[in-house]
Every structure is written in structure tokens, then in C-alpha cells.
Amino acid sequence: MTPRPIGVRRLGRTDVSLSEFGLGTAPLGDLFAKVDDEEAAELIEIAWEGGARYFDTSPWYGRGQAEHRLGRALYRRRRDDYVLSTKIGRLLKRPLKPGPFARGQWIGGLEFETVFDYGYDGVMRSFEDSLQRLGINRVDLLLVHDLDGWSHRNAAAVDAHFDQLIVSGWRALAELRDSGAIGGIGAGVNMSDAIPRFLDAFDIDFFLLAMRYTLLETDVLDDVFPRCAERGVGIVIGGGYNSGILATGAVPGAMYNYAPASPDILDRVAKIDAVCKRHNVPIAAAALQFPLGHPIVASIVPGAIKVNQVERNLAAFRLSLPADLWAELKHEKLLRADAPTPSEWFTNAAASI
Numbered sequence: 001m002t003p004r005p006i007g008v009r010r011l012g013r014t015d016v017s018l019s020e021f022g023l024g025t026a027p028l029g030d031l032f033a034k035v036d037d038e039e040a041a042e043l044i045e046i047a048w049e050g051g052a053r054y055f056d057t058s059p060w061y062g063r064g065q066a067e068h069r070l071g072r073a074l075y076r077r078r079r080d081d082y083v084l085s086t087k088i089g090r091l092l093k094r095p096l097k098p099g100p101f102a103r104g105q106w107i108g109g110l111e112f113e114t115v116f117d118y119g120y121d122g123v124m125r126s127f128e129d130s131l132q133r134l135g136i137n138r139v140d141l142l143l144v145h146d147l148d149g150w151s152h153r154n155a156a157a158v159d160a161h162f163d164q165l166i167v168s169g170w171r172a173l174a175e176l177r178d179s180g181a182i183g184g185i186g187a188g189v190n191m192s193d194a195i196p197r198f199l200d201a202f203d204i205d206f207f208l209l210a211m212r213y214t215l216l217e218t219d220v221l222d223d224v225f226p227r228c229a230e231r232g233v234g235i236v237i238g239g240g241y242n243s244g245i246l247a248t249g250a251v252p253g254a255m256y257n258y259a260p261a262s263p264d265i266l267d268r269v270a271k272i273d274a275v276c277k278r279h280n281v282p283i284a285a286a287a288l289q290f291p292l293g294h295p296i297v298a299s300i301v302p303g304a305i306k307v308n309q310v311e312r313n314l315a316a317f318r319l320s321l322p323a324d325l326w327a328e329l330k331h332e333k334l335l336r337a338d339a340p341t342p343s344e345w346f347t348n349a350a351a352s353i
Contacts, residue, residue, distance in 0.1 A: 003318040006051035009298040012206045012234025014184040016140050018083055020292055021317045022054030023047040023310070024238055024301035028069050029062020030108030035305050037069065043307050044073040048082075050314035056208065056236070056301045057134075058087040058145055058188070059126060062109030064133055071134035084136065085208075087145035087188055088126040088173075089161075090114040118147065118165040123172035142173060143186040143208055148194035162197070170202055177205075186236070192220050199227055206298075211239035211257050213291050215246055215272060215329075216265065218336050229296050237291040237300040246287035249273045272334050279325040285316035286325065293326075293341040 007020045027033075028040050035043075044055075055074065057066050067086065074082060092112040095101060101111040117126070131137055144165065152158045176182045184205035187198050192212040198204050207228070213220050213235070228235060241247040244255040250270040254261045261269070273283045291297050300317075304310045323343035329335040 003315075004320050006318065008053075010234075011141075011184060011236070011298040012228075012296070013232035014141075014205050014234065016083060016183040018236070018299040019051060019053040020299055021050075021052050021288075021314065022056060022083075022236075022299045022301040023052050024303035025055065025057040025066040025070050026061045027303040027305045028057075029060075029066040030106050031061070031303075031305075032107065033305050034108040039305075039307065040069045041073050043304055043310050044070065046307050046310045047304075047314070048077075050310070051318075052314075053081065054083045054085075054299050054301065056085045056238075058143075059092055059130055059133070060087070060090050060114065060145060062106055063112040063114060064092050065109045067130055067133040068110075071136055075135045079136070079138070083140045084134070085141035085143060085186070086130045086134070086139050087143040088123045088169075089116060089118055089145035089147060091117050091122055091126055092129065116152075116161060118144065118161045118169040120168035120172045123169045127172075127176065138181065140183045141186055141206070142176060142182045142184075143188045144169075144173070144198075145188045146190070147187065148189045148191040150190035162201075166201060174203075188238070190239075192224050195220075195224050196227065199231060199233070204233060206234035206236060208236040208238055208301075210237075211242055213237055213294070213297070214240055214242050215287050215290050215335065216242050216256075216268065218339055221336070221339060225294065225296060233296070235294070235297045237297055240287050240291060240300050240302055241284070245269050247284045249283055268334065271332065272329065275328050275332060275334065276325065278328070279322055281319070281321055281325055282316055284312065285319045285321060286329075288313065288317045289319075289321060289342045290326075290335075290339075293339070293343075295340065 008017045010017045028035055055070055057070050095113050147161055149158055173185045177185055186206040186208055188208040190210045195207055242256050243258045245261050248254050250266040256265045276283045276286050291300055302313050326341035326343055330337050
């Protein structure tokens with residue numbers, strides 16, 4: 001199979017175009033394991049050399065560490081050669097007391113407390129603080145981060161933060177977009193049911209959707225994606241491996257959405273993997289490429305903690321996959337019949353040239 005090039009796609013109705021393959025930087029905040037600075041720098045360099053020109057980060061990733069690492073890797077490059085997104089919603093503050101620091105879900109990272117703030121002043125401070133950590137004086141895209149039930153304790157907390165965004169935070173985002181300081185406003189969510197609420201309340205440009213449009217999860221095709229398409233709202237895909245199992249296959253201890261995979265999920269992944277093997281395709285390649293079959297999806301941004309993971313992801317993404325693979329997955333009812341596939345997208349795109 002001939003490796004295909006990494007293309008570029010416009011993000012929804014914005015004037016920002018993304019490389020189809022990008023790099024997510026949550027792991028560079030020491031999410032699953034500690035990553036040393038040299039490995040992080042080399043990892044970003046390998047992604048660049050492989051064709052990635054879109055990089056997504058957040059103050060939350062390692063409590064500032066991922067932004068520092070990404071900024072050190074990019075700040076000497078010509079600014080127009082890449083697209084950078086970061087997020088608002090959490091402010092980093094010094095601990096009130098010295099002593100042991102509770103890192104929470106981060107294995108390492110920096111020792112800053114986080115405070116949720118979706119208000120006007122919080123958005124502006126977060127934006128300026130991110131620029132300082134990155135060492136870069138502009139970002140292309142700014143996202144509202146984790147304003148869904150995945151990250152907040154209860155519905156009342158989500159409602160309170162959402163009200164804060166409506167009352168004042170969105171005004172700050174709109175001012176940044178209207179002034180040209182950013183090229184688009186997005187929301188990074190882990191739960192697809194948060195998307196309709198954003199669409200109803202705001203003139204939003206795109207979503208970074210984690211784990212909810214994959215080989216294992218396609219419910220967004222019923223209502224969410226059609227609504228986005230109607231509004232010209234773009235999609236970036238995170239969590240394309242569903243936190244691991246679509247990269248590893250149905251191995252013992254495989255993780256699905258940050259928890260041990262159930263027997264039903266293990267069985268389904270094993271069947272998907274069997275079809276992939278019949279076509280000499282790694283399951284990781286099918287997982288990374290499948291979301292790009294949908295015309296509103298502009299990019300997928302897998303993360304990595306090691307250089308060889310980036311290399312494997314790049315090789316998997318650039319592999320030319322046969323149309324028969326998707327046809328068999330649908331025939332075996334492992335993929336819904338109406339799911340758009342990459343072969344259909346590439347055929348339509350070629351026809352339009």
C-alpha cells in the first residue's frame with residue numbers, strides 16, 4: 001500500500017485550516033507516565049517531521065507543563081507554518097500552603113492549584129497566561145474546556161459554570177475573535193450531549209470531541225453531527241483510540257474510556273481487529289482514519305508519551321486503506337451502515353479537484 005500524504009482541511013466556517021493529523025499534548029503533562037523534557041521535545045519534532053502542523057494544548061495538561069513544553073518546541077518556528085489551539089476554563093494559582101502537593105490525575109506536571117473560571121476576567125487572564133507559558137504571542141483557536149458532566153461533579157455545577165459563560169465569559173471570547181486575536185472559538189468536551197447546549201446558546205465555530213466519534217462510538221451521527229453540519233460547525237477528534245483499546249486491540253487489561261474494557265467491548269474490538277487483519281490493516285490505522293471520513297471532521301489529534309508512539313501513529317495514519325475494509329465492517333454490523341468512511345471522502349474529494 002502506498003503511504004498517502006497528510007492533507008489539510010478547513011475547520012468549519014473559520015478561515016483556519018488544520019493538518020488532518022495533529023498532536024494532542026495531554027500526555028506531555030505527565031498524564032499516564034512521566035515524560036522527560038528531552039523526550040517531549042523529540043516527540044514534538046518527530047510529529048512535525050511527519051507532517052503534523054496542528055497542535056492542541058491546555059493549561060490543564062500537567063497544570064501548565066504541556067504548554068511550556070509545546071511552546072519551547074515551537075516558538076522558534078515560523079509562526080504561519082503551524083496552527084495552535086489552547087483552552088480556557090481553569091486558572092492556575094500557587095498553592096496556599098507549602099508542603100506535599102496533591103497532583104490528582106497527573107502523575108507529574110507542575111505544582112499549581114486549578115480554579116474553574118468561565119467568566120470574562122477568567123477567560124482573559126487564562127488567554128494571556130497561556131501566551132506567556134507558550135512563549136508565543138498568539139494562538140489560532142481558543143476552546144472552552146471541560147464544561148460538561150465528565151469533568152464537573154454534578155449537573156448543578158455544570159449549570160453554574162455555563163451560566164457564568166453566558167453572562168460574561170462568552171463576551172471575552174467573542175471580543176478576541178472579533179478583534180482577530182483568535183481565528184475561532186471552540187469547546188473541548190468529553191460528552192457529546194454537551195454539544196447541543198453550546199449550539200443553542202452560542203455562535204460557536206467548532207468542537208474538539210474526545211472519545212465519542214470512533215470505531216466504537218457513532219451515536220453523534222443521529223443528531224449532533226447533522227446539527228453541526230447545518231450550522232457550518234467543524235469537528236476535531238480527540239481520543240480516537242477510546243483511551244487505548246483501539247490501539248492495542250482486545251488484549252488483557254485493555255482500557256476503554258479510561259476504565260478496564262468490559263467483556264462486550266473486548267469482544268467487539270476482537271471482531272473489528274479480525275476484519276482488519278483479513279485486509280492486512282492494523283486496527284490502529286482504521287481507528288485513526290475512520291473519523292476523517294466525515295466531511296465536518298477536520299483533524300484527529302492523538303497524543304503520545306514516547307517517540308515511537310508518534311512514529312507508529314504517523315505510519316498508521318498515512319497507510320492507504322482498502323475500501324473493502326469498511327464494506328466488510330459494515331457487512332458484519334461492526335460499523336453502522338450510514339457511517340461515512342474515508343474511502344468515500346477521498347473519492348469525493350478527488351472528484352471535486
